[in-house]
Amino acid sequence: MNFCKILILMIATIGLPSAAAEQFGKPVDNTNRLKISTIMAAPDNYLDQPITIEGTVVGVCAKRGCWMTIASDKRFENLQIKVNDGDMVFPMTAKGSKAIATGKLNKIQLNLDRTKALLAHRAQQAGNEFDENTVTEPMAIYQLVPTGVEILE
């Protein structure tokens, strides 16, 4: 009898959440949302401050759930949200849902070779022709490192 009580108490203490939880990390800051197009027009201006974005999830890391791509309000533009493996695990079923994310914008400066490789990959994904000789300057990419993400229905 005592053993049963202990077991019930342990199971109740574990309190696993339901798989339907759509809040990741800390609560998002809903007070100061910025358009992705505004941020991407001058990303360097937003590097040192927490920002909140909103948009439709159009891509999710299939294997680790470690990144999501959020569509911008501007056509063909998007911003990637990236976390360290396991910090947050975004579900693939979030594709097409609205997401709000608060975090800091991270700038990753690429060298020329990596720039060419990235642009070649993007061209391939978009089904466009690509000539690497047209790329002469290295570029930087920007990712949002979130402290909190909310995926809405």
Next chain:
Amino acid sequence: MNKRKINWYKLNRSLHRDIGYFCIGLVIIFAVSGIAVNHKDDWNPNYRVEQAIAPISTQNWSLDNDEKLISQLLVTSQIDEKVKASYWASPTQFKVFFKNGDNLLLNLKDQQIIYEKITPRHVFQAFNRLHLNETKASWIIFSDAFAALLIFLALSGLFMIKGKHSPWGMRSLWVISGIALPAVYIFL
């Protein structure tokens, strides 16, 4: 008054037995999830993703009206799913996301429609959630306690058997091998 002597050998065996029984479920969860996570690059343990590619004939797509375009795509693909959202990935790629989690890509350049069906692997997902500590802080405390129990099982196993089959004679080679093998991987 005689003080009752504790039989440490018997106590150790009883604890090893009962803790061993308690750990069976957890060991299976962590072991199965561990194999799945080890092979993440070869196999997606959380979802089954299937793609069906269908060529399309040239037709007048309503490229300036997303709602009309979606209707055309649903008719052409004979899909009866509720639409969640749509997105132009590039001037030649239009994506439609469905409420059931699937999505469809219209690729105008290659003249094809790609339907992606996403099926969650619920059991593996649950195991991985536990293994990767994606749950509440209380689970981290619990899994720390589980790790302590595994250490107890390992150490108490050394005192389970007396005599020629004990790990202190020739059988110590098994113990040494279990320590040496990981060490080889570290130093190689």
